[in-house]
Structure formats: C-alpha cells, structure tokens
Amino acid sequence: MARIRPEDHGRSLTVGAVAARSGVAVSTLHFYESRKLIHGWRSSGNQRRYGRDVLRRIAIIKIAQRVGIPLAEIKDALAGLPDGRTPTAADWRALSERWRADLDRRIAQLTDLRDKIDGCIGCGCLSISACPLRNPGDVLSETGTGAVLLDRDEPGSAMPAG
Numbered sequence: 048m049a050r051i052r053p054e055d056h057g058r059s060l061t062v063g064a065v066a067a068r069s070g071v072a073v074s075t076l077h078f079y080e081s082r083k084l085i086h087g088w089r090s091s092g093n094q095r096r097y098g099r100d101v102l103r104r105i106a107i108i109k110i111a112q113r114v115g116i117p118l119a120e121i122k123d124a125l126a127g128l129p130d131g132r133t134p135t136a137a138d139w140r141a142l143s144e145r146w147r148a149d150l151d152r153r154i155a156q157l158t159d160l161r162d163k164i165d166g167c168i169g170c171g172c173l174s175i176s177a178c179p180l181r182n183p184g185d186v187l188s189e190t191g192t193g194a195v196l197l198d199r200d201e202p203g204s205a206m207p208a209g
Contacts, residue, residue, distance in 0.1 A: 059096035062087070069105040076105075084108055084122050100133040107134060107142065115153065116146055 066073045087097040111121045
C-alpha cells in the first residue's frame, strides 16, 4: 500500500483531477500505476493522491506510446528520472535521444515496406522468390520446395516475421 504523505496536503491532485487535466481516463491512471509508470499515495481519508509531477509523466507516456514505444521501455526510461520532480526539458531530451535510434530504424523499415508494397499488390502468392516483403533474399529456398510459407503461417511456427 502506498504511504500517506501529509506534507503534500493542498498540493496533491485527486485521481479525478489528474484524469481531467491530463485527458486520460481514471482506469488508465490505475493501469499506469499498476505497471509502475506513475505512483501515488493514499490520503488520511484513504483517497488516491498524486503529485503534480505526474501530469508531465503522463504526457511523456502518451507521447512515447503514440510513436510506438512499448510500455516496458517507457517504464525503464521513467525509472531514471528523479522521484517527485516534474520532468524537465533536459529530461525529455535525454528520453527522446534514448528512443531516436529505434524510431529511425522503424521509419526506415516502414519506408522500405512502402516502397516495395506495390510489387505485391495483385500478386496473390507472396511466396515467389522475388518477393521482397515475404521472402527477402529468397531465404525460403533453403527450406525446400513447395508451400513452405503456408506451413510456417500456422500458429507457433518458427518463421520470423518479415
């Protein structure tokens, strides 16, 4: 159970206030807290309270989610920030630099996919040796002939995602 922090009386926010100010549902706040992305405490009246710094942390979480950063990575990044202090612009720069290489890699993958996708539209087979999306470099030729893609599309197959 979270500790009571009477020194924060008057400066803390209720779960409803945080939800209203951040635009995030109360259930989402509870989810974030269960995943240790944010934290709060109980008032002497057993009401949930949060420090004002939680608003900036929620903004960071939402932005990171929007660009596809997994919650586990967001949690790790937020864990590096000082507790109880509103994240600063410098903190955000450090976090965004941490994610930049992954974002660049994903952008390059999506750009490559976009540039190659018209070669598959209308093809219907997606297993031809020339398919740059489903069988890049004809790696499936090493597994034999026939419907190797169909066998690998079954749940639990070992075929890596392209």
